[in-house]
Amino acid sequence: MSGLRVGHSELLARGMSLPGLSRRASALSQLPPLGLLTIAATAPPDWQVSLVSDDGVGDESAIAAQIQSHQPDIVAFSCLTPAADRAARISELIRSQPSCRDQVVTVVGGLHATAAPDWCQTRFDVVTCGDGESTLPRVLADFAADRLQHRYRADGSYALAQSPTPRWELLGPEAPPRYTLQTMRGCPWACSFCAASRLLGPARTKSDQQIERELAAIARIRPRPWLELADDNTFASDRDHGPMLDALRRYGARWFTESDWRIALRPDLLRQIAASGCRQILIGLESSVFRYGGMGAKTADWQRMIDAVEAIQSAGIVVNACFIVGADGETPASIERLGDFLETAPMGEVQLTLQTPFPGTSLYDSLQANRRLLPGDFSCYTLFDVVYRPDQMTADELQNAFHELISRVFRDDAQQRRDLIQKSIRAIARRQ
Numbered sequence: 001m002s003g004l005r006v007g008h009s010e011l012l013a014r015g016m017s018l019p020g021l022s023r024r025a026s027a028l029s030q031l032p033p034l035g036l037l038t039i040a041a042t043a044p045p046d047w048q049v050s051l052v053s054d055d056g057v058g059d060e061s062a063i064a065a066q067i068q069s070h071q072p073d074i075v076a077f078s079c080l081t082p083a084a085d086r087a088a089r090i091s092e093l094i095r096s097q098p099s100c101r102d103q104v105v106t107v108v109g110g111l112h113a114t115a116a117p118d119w120c121q122t123r124f125d126v127v128t129c130g131d132g133e134s135t136l137p138r139v140l141a142d143f144a145a146d147r148l149q150h151r152y153r154a155d156g157s158y159a160l161a162q163s164p165t166p167r168w169e170l171l172g173p174e175a176p177p178r179y180t181l182q183t184m185r186g187c188p189w190a191c192s193f194c195a196a197s198r199l200l201g202p203a204r205t206k207s208d209q210q211i212e213r214e215l216a217a218i219a220r221i222r223p224r225p226w227l228e229l230a231d232d233n234t235f236a237s238d239r240d241h242g243p244m245l246d247a248l249r250r251y252g253a254r255w256f257t258e259s260d261w262r263i264a265l266r267p268d269l270l271r272q273i274a275a276s277g278c279r280q281i282l283i284g285l286e287s288s289v290f291r292y293g294g295m296g297a298k299t300a301d302w303q304r305m306i307d308a309v310e311a312i313q314s315a316g317i318v319v320n321a322c323f324i325v326g327a328d329g330e331t332p333a334s335i336e337r338l339g340d341f342l343e344t345a346p347m348g349e350v351q352l353t354l355q356t357p358f359p360g361t362s363l364y365d366s367l368q369a370n371r372r373l374l375p376g377d378f379s380c381y382t383l384f385d386v387v388y389r390p391d392q393m394t395a396d397e398l399q400n401a402f403h404e405l406i407s408r409v410f411r412d413d414a415q416q417r418r419d420l421i422q423k424s425i426r427a428i429a430r431r432q
């Protein structure tokens with residue numbers, strides 16, 4: 001269950017039509033479900049696997065009927081937090097069908113299931129927590145032996161080096177415009193807002209041979225592919241990134257990933273990244289008013305991070321600077337100041353989201369302990385909807401200030417200015 005979601009009707013109406021936002025929303029909606037395609041490859045050969053993708057907006061009964069048309073024994077769901085309520089309703093639709101209630105088992109896994117297993121347990125027959133490559137084979141074996149349990153947990157010791165090549169053929173004959181490739185799972189840091197960094201276990205990397213194998217599999221379907229590296233922080237490990245970047249270059253990949261600003265301190269690495277087909281790197285500058293706990297060596301003052309952005313772009317790599325709006329200390333005036341800064345800021349692209357306390361993060365725990373979470377279901381956890389009480393203003397004031405900021409930063413002429421910056425950075429990359 002994929003795509004970018006927005007619950008607030010005003011932002012949906014005026015914000016998502018802005019070119020900068022709709023471009024990113026479209027890129028996200030084109031990404032294939034890497035987690036499901038990977039764990040599908042762990043199913044023994046006597047299991048027949050089909051994939052049903054849900055864009056998050058179609059009729060839920062129609063999706064349930066589409067799933068049931070495959071006459072499944074097991075339906076495995078993978079969804080992030082904002083899609084969890086929808087996944088649960090579809091699970092209920094499948095479980096409530098009188099003709100097949102006894103035969104169909106619904107299973108949920110992924111980050112949300114790992115962070116909120118008790119919430120999931122009442123809505124799905126089976127909840128799997130942690131690495132799916134480790135839990136799905138156990139679910140299938142227990143189903144076959146008629147000893148299915150309600151919960152399966154991976155302990156984080158799964159060796160990512162054993163993760164199989166995703167079963168791309170399940171996507172059908174139409175090759176998607178973008179592919180995903182994971183080189184690393186987790187992150188050594190533990191930023192307090194981050195749900196991805198260590199929920200599934202400690203940071204682990206894939207071997208160079210594995211990355212080469214996955215690239216070859218993708219290139220057989222789509223030569224010179226567009227890739228989104230499904231990593232949390234690609235260059236945070238101490239691996240030698242040379243072979244991986246060389247493979248990306250040899251396959252003619254054009255790629256996007258996420259990293260932290262400290263790659264600016266490694267000029268050799270920057271040169272290799274620029275030469276390997278990197279089109280853009282998302283760098284979390286996070287909050288302009290607040291330094292989150294758990295950021296480790298990524299913690300730095302504002303000017304140091306801006307200098308890093310300039311160094312990365314000077315090497316021919318476009319930076320998509322990612323800002324979180326609404327952290328403690330934020331006021332309508334500080335949000336306006338961020339808008340002022342972005343009018344002339346050097347970065348080639350910008351991502352703005354509201355601070356969102358996903359389950360499983362220390363931010364969620366602390367806001368919950370202080371009774372600051374607003375009532376509502378997980379469908380509001382979109383990154384564009386306020387879900388907690390800010391400390392310096394009301395939730396409505398934050399939502400309105402965020403709307404104003406989005407409208408300002410992603411308006412046509414501001415986006416065109418960033419597009420020109422991107423063009424000049426790509427020219428640097430071509431000259432190298």
Ligand code: SF4
Nearest residue numbers: 187189191194197232
């Ligand atoms: S550096 Fe990025 S991936 Fe790592 S914990 Fe922080 S936000 Fe998460």
